[in-house]
Amino acid sequence: YGALYVVATPIGNLNDLSPRAAQVLGAVSLVAAEDTRHSARLLRHLGVTCPLLSLHEHNEASRVDRIAGCLSAGDDVALISDAGTPLISDPGFVLVRELRRLGHRVVPIPGPCALVTALSAAGLPTDRFLFSGFLPAKRGARRARLEALVARDETLVFYESPHRIRDTLQDIGTLFGSRHLVLGRELTKAFETFLEGDAGHLLATMDDDPDQARGEFVVMIAGTPPRAEESRSDIDASALLSALLAEGL
């Protein structure tokens, strides 16, 4: 039996493709890719000539049988997306779930991922974070999603497109006030930038320099700060109660 290799590819800088990823892409019989034209360029760059099969959210379920057939015939298959790690806000979940259900081997080949790349250099707490993918495109739904996260104390992470970055920052400003944000823009590319401040400050920066609103974004919002006084009084109350119980009062 062959295996499905889930291969992470660069999010901008081609040198970020790992030697193991290149080796696997050069050895499989078929590469399933979100956009075959886009991925053909990467494979050409690597000197890989194997066939490509399109696999996107609209045809993913119908590709399972074909790929399972390859694996059963002993051929290895790779899954890649346009950028970064497949399945992370990208197609592949249905394929991986179904192949696992059928008992096939699924092997991750780790590498670039925009959310981890952004978090690793943003200076926000990373011990706990909540990745919420893309926010809804419609304002009402977007606000509802954000509102449900306002009280979370983990770092919040979203993906956002240049078409909606200003609208999203406006909604964050309305709901999170002066909460600290970091925007990772064009990561690993020539114009990589990290902007930080509250939503109002980031919008003003984009008004001054419209280039700052272009490209691809990872939006990171600091979690809500702990309510120090409340928690201190909780501790005091329980300490007092234990002391009173210890005294037998």
Ligand code: SAM
């Ligand atoms: N699978 C990818 C990953 O592992 O990160 C994410 C794919 S998702 C369809 C594309 C989104 O990821 C973009 O809209 C942007 O929010 C984020 N992204 C991808 N590459 C990026 C980069 N170089 N800089 C900043 N954000 C990026």
